[in-house]
Amino acid sequence: MTDQRAIDTSHPPDARGLSGDEATRRLLDHGPNELPAPQAEPGWRKIIRQFRSPLIYILLAALAIDTIAWFLAEAEGVPFEAVAIALILLGNAGLGVWQERKAEEALSKLGALTVPMAWVYRDGVLVQMPTRDLVPGDVLRVSPGDRIPADGELQSTDPVRLDASVLTGESVPIDKIHGDELPAGTLLVQGEAVVTVTRTGAGSAMGRLAELLGTVQTDLTPLGKRLQRFGNRVARWVLALAVALVAFGIWTEGVERLPTVVLFAVALAVAAVPEGLPAVLTVTLALGVERMARRQAVVRRLDAVEALGSVTVIATDKTGTLTENRMEVQEIDSPDRDACLRAMALVNDADPESEHGDPTEVALRKQAARLLGSLDALTELPRVGGRPFDPAWKFMRVTVREGQALRSYFKGAPEEVLSRCRTTDAERTSWAEKIRAHASEGHRVIGFATGDGEAEEQLTWLGLAVLWDPPRPEVPEAVRRTVAAGIRIIMITGDHPETALGIARKVGIGGDRVVTGSEVDRASPEQLREEVRHTSVFGRVTPEHKLRIVEALQASGEVVAVTGDGINDAPALRRADIGVAMGQRGSDVSREAADLVLLDDNFASIVAAIEEGRSIYANIQKFIRFLFSTNLSEIVVVVFGLVAAFALDLRDSAGALLLPLTAVQLLWINLVSDGAPALALGMDRNPAVLELPPRDPGLPLLDRASIQFILPTGVFKGAIALGVLWYLPRVGYGTEVARTAAFTFLAAGQLLFAYPARHIDLRPLTNPWLHAAVFAGILMQFSILWLAPFRHMLDAVALPWPIVLGILVAMVGAWGVAELTTRWLHHHWTQPAGSPRVP
Numbered sequence: 001m002t003d004q005r006a007i008d009t010s011h012p013p014d015a016r017g018l019s020g021d022e023a024t025r026r027l028l029d030h031g032p033n034e035l036p037a038p039q040a041e042p043g044w045r046k047i048i049r050q051f052r053s054p055l056i057y058i059l060l061a062a063l064a065i066d067t068i069a070w071f072l073a074e075a076e077g078v079p080f081e082a083v084a085i086a087l088i089l090l091g092n093a094g095l096g097v098w099q100e101r102k103a104e105e106a107l108s109k110l111g112a113l114t115v116p117m118a119w120v121y122r123d124g125v126l127v128q129m130p131t132r133d134l135v136p137g138d139v140l141r142v143s144p145g146d147r148i149p150a151d152g153e154l155q156s157t158d159p160v161r162l163d164a165s166v167l168t169g170e171s172v173p174i175d176k177i178h179g180d181e182l183p184a185g186t187l188l189v190q191g192e193a194v195v196t197v198t199r200t201g202a203g204s205a206m207g208r209l210a211e212l213l214g215t216v217q218t219d220l221t222p223l224g225k226r227l228q229r230f231g232n233r234v235a236r237w238v239l240a241l242a243v244a245l246v247a248f249g250i251w252t253e254g255v256e257r258l259p260t261v262v263l264f265a266v267a268l269a270v271a272a273v274p275e276g277l278p279a280v281l282t283v284t285l286a287l288g289v290e291r292m293a294r295r296q297a298v299v300r301r302l303d304a305v306e307a308l309g310s311v312t313v314i315a316t317d318k319t320g321t322l323t324e325n326r327m328e329v330q331e332i333d334s335p336d337r338d339a340c341l342r343a344m345a346l347v348n349d350a351d352p353e354s355e356h357g358d359p360t361e362v363a364l365r366k367q368a369a370r371l372l373g374s375l376d377a378l379t380e381l382p383r384v385g386g387r388p389f390d391p392a393w394k395f396m397r398v399t400v401r402e403g404q405a406l407r408s409y410f411k412g413a414p415e416e417v418l419s420r421c422r423t424t425d426a427e428r429t430s431w432a433e434k435i436r437a438h439a440s441e442g443h444r445v446i447g448f449a450t451g452d453g454e455a456e457e458q459l460t461w462l463g464l465a466v467l468w469d470p471p472r473p474e475v476p477e478a479v480r481r482t483v484a485a486g487i488r489i490i491m492i493t494g495d496h497p498e499t500a501l502g503i504a505r506k507v508g509i510g511g512d513r514v515v516t517g518s519e520v521d522r523a524s525p526e527q528l529r530e531e532v533r534h535t536s537v538f539g540r541v542t543p544e545h546k547l548r549i550v551e552a553l554q555a556s557g558e559v560v561a562v563t564g565d566g567i568n569d570a571p572a573l574r575r576a577d578i579g580v581a582m583g584q585r586g587s588d589v590s591r592e593a594a595d596l597v598l599l600d601d602n603f604a605s606i607v608a609a610i611e612e613g614r615s616i617y618a619n620i621q622k623f624i625r626f627l628f629s630t631n632l633s634e635i636v637v638v639v640f641g642l643v644a645a646f647a648l649d650l651r652d653s654a655g656a657l658l659l660p661l662t663a664v665q666l667l668w669i670n671l672v673s674d675g676a677p678a679l680a681l682g683m684d685r686n687p688a689v690l691e692l693p694p695r696d697p698g699l700p701l702l703d704r705a706s707i708q709f710i711l712p713t714g715v716f717k718g719a720i721a722l723g724v725l726w727y728l729p730r731v732g733y734g735t736e737v738a739r740t741a742a743f744t745f746l747a748a749g750q751l752l753f754a755y756p757a758r759h760i761d762l763r764p765l766t767n768p769w770l771h772a773a774v775f776a777g778i779l780m781q782f783s784i785l786w787l788a789p790f791r792h793m794l795d796a797v798a799l800p801w802p803i804v805l806g807i808l809v810a811m812v813g814a815w816g817v818a819e820l821t822t823r824w825l826h827h828h829w830t831q832p833a834g835s836p837r838v839p
């Protein structure tokens with residue numbers, strides 16, 4: 001695929017690139033710049049995987065024993081029980097595969113939202129396009145912090161620095177000069193690179209590029225792991241209990257009753273475990289993150305969803321997140337305006353036509369072009385050297401050849417540039433005062449200087465450019481909602497402290513104190529911990545300071561979300577509980593390190609993500625309450641029912657000990673009737689979720705309020721079912737009718753409990769899915785009693801009308817009691833001790 005004969009790498013650095021037609025032709029020839037898609041897992045393997053769970057093994061064993069028993073009984077009649085278990089197992093596997101597919105689809109959509117992009121010259125214009133469309137011969141612009149998207153050759157004259165650790169494991173950056181090879185997947189750490197692509201796709205050193213940037217990690221989340229561990233533990237206990245029960249059953253009932261005894265043991269196992277939970281959890285998470293993506297926040301690691309609900313502090317940068325990053329030069333304050341304008345245009349890597357590059361530079365260059373007329377004469381000056389901008393030194397130098405002499409131009413943080421200039425004390429004080437005055441209005445102020453040769457001291461001061469970057473209009477409201485949600489906001493910016501304070505005031509972050517990077521340097525860890533408790537604005541900080549601030553916040557118990565876009569922000573993003581990268585202006589490394597990517601770079605989207613994260617967690621808690629309350633009622637019925645049957649020697653028509661509910665009936669409740677409402681609970685919308693304080697990450701999933709719900713409602717429902725089992729035979733109905741009535745009450749009545757389960761601490765919006773799931777479930781439950789095959793499968797009998805009516809009354813009554821319980825809980829529900837309530 002990588003035919004190099006057609007490749008023309010003779011473009012000069014300022015080459016205008018391939019034509020669109022030529023690129024299309026080459027794309028057809030060479031194929032896209034991506035690795036071949038990995039083989040999808042075959043369907044049969046997916047189905048088999050669904051059976052790999054301890055509980056399913058128990059059910060399979062039951063199925064085998066049931067079938068063998070049927071054979072031993074000379075295959076008489078239809079083995080309804082075995083068929084039912086088999087059908088339910090198959091149905092469950094089918095549902096599992098469907099849900100996995102749904103989750104995969106949702107996540108792959110997320111991946112597609114953050115596809116890696118590159119800046120390419122096409123038809124002479126710099127445009128941004130997905131890296132998969134690159135072809136050999138393309139001329140690229142790569143900025144620091146971005147990965148080299150295809151193998152290429154460095155065309156620019158300025159040397160650049162490359163981190164090739166992805167390929168070599170060596171983390172010390174290496175210098176590359178004009179003509180050197182830049183392998184795909186390596187990271188540009190310093191300097192702007194113009195690169196001509198030599199090889200693309202599988203032919204390049206593509207390495208892990210696509211994987212690093214595009215994929216969403218779908219490992220089991222901590223929540224999923226906790227649930228899995230919990231499930232395994234329950235399964236082990238249940239298995240032990242089941243074995244004991246089987247032994248007991250054989251002892252009392254004899255070996256010939258083995259199949260019945262085994263089925264009972266299975267019934268107990270089934271009753272105790274919420275089989276539908278893992279699948280509901282996966283789909284809820286996947287649909288939740290899809291919703292989050294629609295609100296411009298793309299999750300890269302699913303466990304971020306949980307952490308989002310616990311965030312107590314958002315440490316945000318200013319430029320582009322709180323502000324629009326739409327810079328505009330408002331004033332030039334200079335003793336030599338033309339020289340200042342020349343510096344504005346020369347110390348500049350931006351491409352104003354395509355707006356590629358730093359928005360500050362784009363604005364400066366545009367203004368210089370407007371005031372100077374044309375920049376052609378300037379851009380033709382050969383650049384012979386320079387020093388790229390870095391937040392560590394806060395300025396940038398470009399050295400050009402002017403005639404025979406070399407001349408350097410500087411631009412940067414004004415106090416930094418000023419400190420390198422030859423000025424009198426009086427001049428210095430006067431300029432410092434001007435800088436402060438402009439900055440305190442929230443303006444961004446940039447200083448300029450020039451000097452002979454390549455010296456960086458004893459420069460000539462050229463003056464200031466005053467820029468305005470308006471706060472995003474939606475930010476003040478987002479700030480207000482964040483504070484109402486018990487979350488503190490801290491601004492951490494590399495900009496001037498006064499600018500930082502000015503913008504902080506405008507968006508409502510407030511505070512009249514600002515701590516600078518050098519103060520952070522001087523503070524001991526204890527002092528810094530104290531400082532971060534009271535300070536909301538940090539100015540003139542470097543990414544290293546940011547990391548220290550995050551660590552100090554975490555040391556004082558905060559759960560921190562941190563934004564970052566630059567190449568050096570990766571450590572702080574990794575360290576944070578939630579690292580937030582920017583989809584538009586962020587560098588590739590920052591995105592790789594992040595848990596969350598904001599597609600629109602907007603602070604308001606972090607708040608939306610927190611809202612969704614909290615909402616997803618709340619929904620998970622709701623269906624866990626709902627499902628566990630069912631399990632508890634089933635355990636109550638099975639255990640007490642069996643004890644009673646044993647004590648009173650209740651037997652069915654075949655003489656076997658009467659099971660209060662059969663395994664098939666329990667499986668039906670857990671997998672068929674409960675599944676849809678649980679899923680619908682996962683789709684609840686909870687606008688009030690931002691009015692609650694952040695969740696203490698140490699709190700268990702089954703918190704006090706949930707247990708207070710599960711215990712009374714589970715026991716109550718179980719007690720009613722037991723009452724039905726006890727009462728009906730007493731008034732002349734057969735045991736089969738009693739059992740069907742108890743089953744119907746549990747299966748249908750349980751559905752109504754989805755309502756109280758959802759509003760213990762929240763008032764969610766009306767959820768039509770839930771109404772539909774509950775209504776359809778109840779309808780289905782009653783209709784199957786009239787369908788003979790279902791009746792057989794579920795060991796049920798037709799119910800007389802008065803009993804149907806009685807069940808309906810009992811259902812509504814139980815629902816009413818559950819509503820009263822939750823109302824009482826809601827009234828008395830205070831935040832459990834230990835959870836932070838931030839003022």
Ligand code: ATP
Pocket residue numbers: 317318319358360361389391394395396411412413414445446492493494495496541542
């Ligand atoms: P934020 O941290 O909110 O993104 P910032 O862009 O001001 O804000 P840094 O990138 O750390 O933060 O920049 C620090 C300072 O260096 C800026 O305030 C500005 O004065 C100066 N500066 C920023 N970009 C450049 C550049 N490309 N060339 C020269 N100086 C720059």
